[in-house]
Amino acid sequence: HSVGIIGAPFSKGQPRGGVEKGPNVIRSAGLADKLKAQGCSVKDYGNLCFEEVPGDEPVGRVKRPGAVGSANQRLAHAVYTAKTEGHTPLMLGGDHSLAIGSIHGHAAAIPGDLSVVWVDAHADINTPLTTPTGNVHGQSMSYLIRELQSKIPVIPQFSWIKPCVSAKDIVYIGLRDVDPEEHYILKYLGIKVFSMTEVDGLGIARVMEETCDYLFSHVKKPIHLSYDIDAIDPSLTPATGTPAVGGLTYREGVYITEHICQTGLLSAVDLVEVNPQQGTTEAQVQSTVDIAVDVLLGCFGRRRAG
Numbered sequence: 001h002s003v004g005i006i007g008a009p010f011s012k013g014q015p016r017g018g019v020e021k022g023p024n025v026i027r028s029a030g031l032a033d034k035l036k037a038q039g040c041s042v043k044d045y046g047n048l049c050f051e052e053v054p055g056d057e058p059v060g061r062v063k064r065p066g067a068v069g070s071a072n073q074r075l076a077h078a079v080y081t082a083k084t085e086g087h088t089p090l091m092l093g094g095d096h097s098l099a100i101g102s103i104h105g106h107a108a109a110i111p112g113d114l115s116v117v118w119v120d121a122h123a124d125i126n127t128p129l130t131t132p133t134g135n136v137h138g139q140s141m142s143y144l145i146r147e148l149q150s151k152i153p154v155i156p157q158f159s160w161i162k163p164c165v166s167a168k169d170i171v172y173i174g175l176r177d178v179d180p181e182e183h184y185i186l187k188y189l190g191i192k193v194f195s196m197t198e199v200d201g202l203g204i205a206r207v208m209e210e211t212c213d214y215l216f217s218h219v220k221k222p223i224h225l226s227y228d229i230d231a232i233d234p235s236l237t238p239a240t241g242t243p244a245v246g247g248l249t250y251r252e253g254v255y256i257t258e259h260i261c262q263t264g265l266l267s268a269v270d271l272v273e274v275n276p277q278q279g280t281t282e283a284q285v286q287s288t289v290d291i292a293v294d295v296l297l298g299c300f301g302r303r304r305a306g
């Protein structure tokens, strides 16, 4: 595995400060050294510098459209570059609005379509018209899905975004805090969802087997894994902005990435929503960061069997 680390210290997709510190706290837990120790080559592209956007008034309900639009345009280019230089892009967030740029840049760098595995307590599929908060980190997927574009009003700062994912190529794992409008959208688009109910009912091994059968039932496509740390139970990863009880265990969280790694189709990874300022103790921050690192090591070949 050749990994291209891209730090995206960005927080304007949501209101809580601190998530912009995610890239550096994950790095300081030894991510690069641990990847090298398991046989990966690593190129760290450093942290992107995101410009301040003065004014930046909401467009309708959508908050900070200027900051979110320009950060993601810059990120898209960085992910495109890392991918075309032969690395598997590993984007460290920052909030989940960054999936817009990460998926966009990834899609632009590969021929044909990609599939998306979205591991999260939340669906992040509100449109600008359904969002209850206006925070773009809860809307990211709505700007990317081809079949949803007739429902997306014009946001000038997002005009560069070309929808690049088909609803049939998406699988959600870990959902347990889905807004009513998001639930309607998921049903309307027929998107495959393994909520925590399915994780409990089927067990994670069966969930991953069915995820792969579903995604590969037609053409095998490269996988974009967008992993929100709040998919894991907040008792284990409390340092995050929108915790929701009843999440994945450490073992389930790592099983997901071990399984995806062994498909050989993992093509880009996001690890987002680690917010060191949301932990009440240093131990809480450390637990969150250490689990984030182990999840990522699973993506790139670490096996618990040694």
Ligand SMILES: N[C@](CCCC[B-](O)(O)O)(CCN1CCC(O)CC1)C(=O)O
Binding pocket: 095, 096, 097, 120, 121, 122, 123, 124, 126, 131, 132, 133, 134, 135, 137, 138, 139, 177, 179, 228, 230, 242, 273
């Ligand atoms: N669906 C939420 C949360 C998005 C979380 C983004 B993340 O990247 O962390 O997945 C709203 C959540 N909901 C709002 C009303 C409250 O009573 C309950 C939480 C939204 O703001 O759209």
Ligand SMILES: [Mn+2]
Binding pocket: 096, 120, 122, 124, 137, 228, 273
């Ligand atoms: Mn998310």
Ligand SMILES: [Mn+2]
Binding pocket: 120, 121, 122, 228, 230, 231, 242, 273
């Ligand atoms: Mn989430």
